[in-house]
Amino acid sequence: MKIIRWLNDHLEEYVLSGxxxxxxxxxxxQVIMRYVFNNSLSWAEEASRYAFIWSALISIGYSIKERNILRVDTLIEALPRPLRNLMTNLGNLTVVAFFGYLSISAVPAVQRVMRSSQTSPALKVHMGWIYLAAIxxxxxxxxxxxxxxxxxxxDSSGKAEL
Structure with a gap:
């Protein structure tokens, strides 16, 4: 149970930090190789790009967890508390539906890439591993x-009872 709690609290932080x-x-x-040894690495840009793709997709969940997801809440803050709670819950439900749909839609796309024999040009990594970041x-x-x-x-149901 401790491991699950730790993963729930820190998974994205450690993955994104890594x-x-x-x-x-x-x-x-790459900079050292290019400017000091006058010889650049063929795989450096590709590895950085794929790490960036993974970090961009993993950071969505982290942003939601930390309440840093982009939203305009000026109108919501002006509403009375019961209506504000309703709008907040509807917004959260919309986010769940949107990312749930994307999760389900990503599976067939990634399966098609997994079945192919496509590899990345420089690293020779199967592209399915890169696309797996979407799922x-x-x-x-x-x-x-x-x-x-x-x-x-x-929170909204508890505050409404007070």
């Missing part, structure tokens, strides 16, 4: 949006 280290390390190595990122976003919906619904 991906940032990979991007920075590979780019620093994982959208699923994680859906999971975090469900958690947010549950927490906000619990």
């Amino acid at each position: 991906l940032l280290v990979v991007i920075a390390g590979v780019m620093m190595l 994982l990122g959208f699923f994680l976003a859906t999971f975090r949006a469900v958690q947010r919906l549950r927490a906000d619904f619990k």
